Amino acid sequence: MIDEQNKTEAPHLSKKILDLIEQKGLNPKPKWHFFVREWVVWGMVCVALLIGSLATALTIYIGNASRFMEHHILFSDLLFLFRLVPFLWLFLLCIAIFYTVYALRETRRGYRWSSSWLVALAVGVSILIGSSAHALGVGEAIDRYLLTEMPMYRPLTNFQPKMWMDTDQGVIAGTVTNVEKETFTLQKLDGEVLKVVIITENDNHPFRMPHEGMRVRVVGTTTIEGGENVFKSTLVQPFHGRGGPLTNHVRISQPSEMKER
Amino acid sequence: MIRVSTEREAFACLVDRYEEKLLRYLKRIMPGLGEEAHDVLQEVFIKAYVNVQGFDTALSFSSWIYRIAHNEAINWLRKKKVRPDTVALGDDDFQTFAHSMEVSRGTHEYTLTKDAVARTLSHMPEKYYTVLVLHFLEGKSYEEISDILTTPSGTVATLIHRAKKQFSSMHEQHD
Numbered sequence: 190m191i192d193e194q195n196k197t198e199a200p201h202l203s204k205k206i207l208d209l210i211e212q213k214g215l216n217p218k219p220k221w222h223f224f225v226r227e228w229v230v231w232g233m234v235c236v237a238l239l240i241g242s243l244a245t246a247l248t249i250y251i252g253n254a255s256r257f258m259e260h261h262i263l264f265s266d267l268l269f270l271f272r273l274v275p276f277l278w279l280f281l282l283c284i285a286i287f288y289t290v291y292a293l294r295e296t297r298r299g300y301r302w303s304s305s306w307l308v309a310l311a312v313g314v315s316i317l318i319g320s321s322a323h324a325l326g327v328g329e330a331i332d333r334y335l336l337t338e339m340p341m342y343r344p345l346t347n348f349q350p351k352m353w354m355d356t357d358q359g360v361i362a363g364t365v366t367n368v369e370k371e372t373f374t375l376q377k378l379d380g381e382v383l384k385v386v387i388i389t390e391n392d393n394h395p396f397r398m399p400h401e402g403m404r405v406r407v408v409g410t411t412t413i414e415g416g417e418n419v420f421k422s423t424l425v426q427p428f429h430g431r432g433g434p435l436t437n438h439v440r441i442s443q444p445s446e447m448k449e450r
Numbered sequence: 451m452i453r454v455s456t457e458r459e460a461f462a463c464l465v466d467r468y469e470e471k472l473l474r475y476l477k478r479i480m481p482g483l484g485e486e487a488h489d490v491l492q493e494v495f496i497k498a499y500v501n502v503q504g505f506d507t508a509l510s511f512s513s514w515i516y517r518i519a520h521n522e523a524i525n526w527l528r529k530k531k532v533r534p535d536t537v538a539l540g541d542d543d544f545q546t547f548a549h550s551m552e553v554s555r556g557t558h559e560y561t562l563t564k565d566a567v568a569r570t571l572s573h574m575p576e577k578y579y580t581v582l583v584l585h586f587l588e589g590k591s592y593e594e595i596s597d598i599l600t601t602p603s604g605t606v607a608t609l610i611h612r613a614k615k616q617f618s619s620m621h622e623q624h625d
Contacts, residue, residue, distance in 0.1 A: 206495045217457075300602065
């Protein structure tokens with residue numbers, strides 16, 4: 190019964206619609222309208238992926254810079270360790286991934302992909318590009334710029350250069366100024382000069398002796414020998430401290446080169 | 451002018467071809483709404499005309515225009531804040547649906563089957579009811595439903611599976 194009724198009305202609807210189109214002066218939207226929309230959406234996807242990649246690069250960089258501390262504080266200060274996690278950049282990474290998935294769904298055929306596949310794609314691309322950016326020093330450059338130009342950024346990422354100057358904590362950093370047989374002089378980041386003795390029986394040293402001008406971080410304990418403060422080191426490593434000018438950062442050679450020394 | 455006239459004539463052919471199918475579909479997902487379905491159908495064709503340059507040739511035209519029809523129906527229902535009335539199943543629809551859902555007919559366990567099926571469908575969530583209508587009554591494949599509802603085909607399969615399960619359990623409760 191419904192079909193018969195429809196058949197009676199069928200010849201009139203197309204005419205009615207054409208009359209309505211004529212009356213309202215309607216025209217099809219031009220092709221470029223849809224073309225531009227699609228490109229805008231893909232542009233949003235690219236911007237979101239770029240932000241995700243940068244957030245990944247910074248997460249890797251700050252995570253690596255902090256990793257030394259986690260090994261040597263040995264979980265004695267979990268709150269301190271917790272604060273070393275780059276939450277700001279992880280949060281931005283999550284936002285970027287969410288937005289990438291949302292924008293991909295808005296593309297012409299994006300609805301055909303499942304959410305889990307889109308999330309995996311967004312995460313994968315962010316990690317791939319972010320890792321490459323980190324290897325090129327992009328994360329470090331951005332972190333250094335923000336630490337220098339935006340003071341409000343420092344507390345957000347728990348930037349604490351002082352943690353490298355605390356001999357009581359057993360972790361110091363600075364520039365090697367003088368090298369002797371099993372000792373070297375270290376000018377700490379705060380300018381204080383300290384004699385460092387390398388304990389030879391310890392196998393943790395990736396290389397035996399740093400060279401003058403090298404920036405290092407040192408783990409050990411403070412003792413007094415012959416009336417002077419001496420730092421007995423159990424570990425010496427190249428130092429890629431965060432903050433650039435704020436910690437007077439100077440580029441040093443890679444660990445593999447130092448191992449050959 | 452000639453080109454515009456030709457385009458409009460071509461469009462008129464499309465209207466004639468899809469009018470009956472779309473009206474039937476709209477009345478299925480907006481049961482109990484008589485004349486309003488015609489208004490919505492009119493809007494569907496207007497929208498199709500205005501957006502015809504946005505038609506993705508990777509889709510079938512049928513899926514594309516069904517998508518417009520579905521979206522217009524949902525928008526209309528949300529605008530009017532109306533929940534679809536009790537589903538009225540024609541005999542053909544009932545037989546098609548019952549056969550697909552493997553519901554027994556005419557036995558002592560299912561004496562009011564047609565009404566019970568209609569009642570059960572009326573109480574189902576919109577997302578389950580829609581996929582059941584598209585798959586079993588409109589005869590659309592999972593890929594076509596995916597294109598109509600802009601949902602991954604895996605999700606469509608899951609929705610149909612869950613819709614059938616829910617229909618069975620609700621139908622048993624009503625009985």
